[in-house]
Amino acid sequence: MPISTHPELSDSQAALQAATKNFAQNHLAPGASERDKTCELPIELFREAARVGLVGVNLPERFGGGGLGLTEAALVLEQLAGVDGSFALTVGASAGLTGGHILRAATETQAARWIPPLTRGELGAWALTEPGAGSDAAALVCKAEKTGGSYLINGLKIFVSQGKLFSVMILMARTGEGRGGISALIIETDDAGRESFLIEGKLGMRSMDTARVVLKNCEVPANRLLGAEGDGFSQAMETLVEGRIGAGAVCLGLGQGALDAATEYARGREAFGRSISDFAGVRGQLADCAISLSAARELVYRAARVADSHNDAGPAANMAKLFASEAALKVCDRSIQVHGGQGYIDTSPVNRFWRDARLMTVGEGSSEIIRGVISRSVFEG
């Protein structure tokens, strides 16, 4: 569709976009509705996506990644989310959050040990949220006590993506007081003292592996620490900047997927003797959706470009995520409206897109928290 093409995509970026779209259509589309029912993470498809280079496009080539930028990562996430939001967010969380955090904070030895599994299609998890620490992440209480050459971890993490099926998990735990008393530690699958429980019954993003992770005297060696003790909070916040660009890209896909479905439905559906796509009211609603997505798209790709040019992408990423998530939700909602009663039925993809999009104004920084952060940068700027 001409409106969504971007004038500044290079030939290789356009090729990556097309290849991802192709993968999503051929591999993800057939089972997406079914997975939404069974709530199963399609691990074989995930490995296949990794094999063709769609997982970790912005991680270094020496660790099996694509060696490209966040712009390319965003292009991939957008196309995946246009078909299957859960799958896209799994890619974003596993390679983006976990892989990105390791790359930013780890030593070369640590990175060489834990990033390659992620680019091979094993799952990464990133455990920050706790029952009493969501937006106020620094209120976390999960504890890591240094005892000789190891850390002894006790606590509870919730809403951990890939929290059950992960190979590599980054855990933010308290090694001291305050923000400067939070450290990031790697947990591996086999570490004793860690148990995961699938959180069942989510509104959307149902084929993501979302778990509660219990740590009870979980002992890990000291070389699992990423960066210095006490650096965990600032590492996490930096990781979330990139995470918000990825989340914004997922929102673009969800909105575009819903809008495409609504446009196609409107073309095919007749009422009052003509196609409903001939009614100015329906046409105006679809155009309005396209406008919102265009604005969101510009914000997301600009934020990715700022990050790729190694400047502070925080303000741009916050704006992109805030706007794109709210736009996606609105577009999905309108797309249901255009579908009428059909949109309310589970077999219609717009229903799933809407439920998936509903997470996006909440996760990776709620709209309210992000508004506060943006406002601070406006008043201080």
Place this chain on the structure above:
Amino acid sequence: MAIDDFLTEEQTMVRGMVRDFCEKEVTPRAAETDAGRFPAELVRRMSELGLLGMAVPAEYGGGGVDAVSLALAMEEMSAACPSLSVIFAVQNTLVCAPINDYGTKAQKKDILGPLARGEKLGCFGLTEPVTGSDAAALKTRAETGADGWIINGEKRFISVSQEADICLIFAATDLTAGQPGSGHKSISVFIAETGSPGFEVGPSEEKMGLGGSSACSIRCELLDLPASALLGNEGQGLEIAMVTLDAGRIEVAAQAAGFARAALEATVDYARERETFGKPLSRHQPVQWKIADMATEIEAARLLYLKAARLKEASFPFSAEAAIAKVFASDMAQRVTSEAVQIHGGNGYMKAYPVERYYRAAKVTQIYEGANEILLQLIAKHLID
């Protein structure tokens, strides 16, 4: 909190030059200009600085800047003075651009040159008393005369027409124009001098905003034009209007972004200073959230007009993108300037503060150069058909 817009050096330089001029000379006089005074001295300064033919090639006396620079300049002019931004846009985009794109060598030398050098002002005569969005139905007629054309008809809401020396007059050259089935080939555009016999400009309308820029009715009665007054080919008028308005929408989007940005900047300053309940407004959460949305939407609007301008500059189709930018930016400006007044409280309602000026100015961006409702249908055509 300046976020990188990935401008070229030239684009950054043009923006900086215009911003500098605006801060020093334009903003201080924005209130009196809005009160109904045509800013003749500022227009003269604009001509000295080359702002009245910015995108016209140097060989005709223009500045030769690209589409992105022109739009950035428009945002700056708009942020400083809504009235002056209309004069800027009409001259650069609605008058100079079509003459540059469709004019003969002679027309460019004799008419575009003085316009581009800022020696003369132009206006764009398309709208009529009963044809606004439905431009193809215009009633003004051009009939062949002894050695050219005889024009009869009436135009309305023509910006800058009180001061203009040159007017592009759109008229039907096929008398079936406006009839069902007459198509788009029946309209042509003519370059007229506003001082000609038979060209009569009425008094300016009293407007809600943009007080320093006129909007008048024009009556053409047996206006006698030479054959050389035709711009482009006979029957090409509607195409010229549409192409010109496509580019014009980039400027309206930039204008709306400028209005909104100026309103936000004034509001940020106000919210830092004004205290309620023992702390500045800037530390009240409802104010913070409004500010965050305002800032975000302004950034989005700017990125959208930059995208359309970059497409235009690269000779890609940009009609849908320009319409998207225009609709988003103008709706955004309406919301943002309204919230700016709201955060100012009672002060926002008073002319002593600048935000009410931007609020009044913003409304028109949803209406002119394609009402947003019409543009939604244009965008839908690209999306659906």
